[in-house]
Amino acid sequence: MLTIDNLRAFGADVDDGLVRCLNRSEFYLMLVGKVKEDKRLPQLEMQLAAKDYDAAFETAHTLKGMYSNLSLTPLTQPVSEMTEMLRSRKDTDYSALMQELKTQFDKLCAL
Numbered sequence: 001m002l003t004i005d006n007l008r009a010f011g012a013d014v015d016d017g018l019v020r021c022l023n024r025s026e027f028y029l030m031l032v033g034k035v036k037e038d039k040r041l042p043q044l045e046m047q048l049a050a051k052d053y054d055a056a057f058e059t060a061h062t063l064k065g066m067y068s069n070l071s072l073t074p075l076t077q078p079v080s081e082m083t084e085m086l087r088s089r090k091d092t093d094y095s096a097l098m099q100e101l102k103t104q105f106d107k108l109c110a111l
Contacts (some may be wrong), residue, residue, distance in 0.1 A: 001111070002029055002032060002033055002036075002111050003023070003029070003111075004018075004025055004028075004109040005071075006031070007032065010072075010074060010107060010108060010111060011073050011074040012032075012070070012071055012072050012073055013071035013073055014028075014067055014071065016071040017032075017069075017070050017071035017072075018070070020069060020070070028070070031054050031070055032070055032072070035066060035067070035070060035072065035108070036109050038063075038066070039049065039105045040062060040063055040083075041063070041101065041102065041105055044056055044059040044060055044063065044098070044101075045098055045102075048098060051091065052085055052092075053089040053091070054081045054089070055089060056086050057083065057086035057087060057089070060079055060082050060083040060086050061083050061086075063075075063079045064076065064079045065078050067079060068080075070110050072108065074104040074107070074108075075101065075105060075108065077089060078097045078100040078101045078104065079097075079101055081097055082094060082097045082098070082101070085097075
């Protein structure tokens with residue numbers, strides 16, 4: 001079950017996330033629950049595999065915003081690094097960052 005305490009243990013900056021949600025914990029938890037339902041992570045993986053760096057940048061940037069606004073730090077860190085690399089359309093191996101992002105997303109979904 002998704003709780004404030006579980007999110008803290010996950011590594012989210014819950015206090016910052018709550019401030020952004022006017023200290024309404026139910027609202028914050030609802031938004032984090034929506035993140036768990038989001039389907040853009042597999043989309044990003046496919047875009048990277050296809051080397052469609054323009055589309056991958058847009059998707060990664062969107063995810064970065066969503067994760068950052070909710071202070072989901074374990075997700076924000078790898079997607080932020082990926083976004084900056086994609087901003088310059090860098091042709092590189094993104095697999096380690098993608099794996100870290102998927103691992104952290106799976107941990108969030110397990111809460």
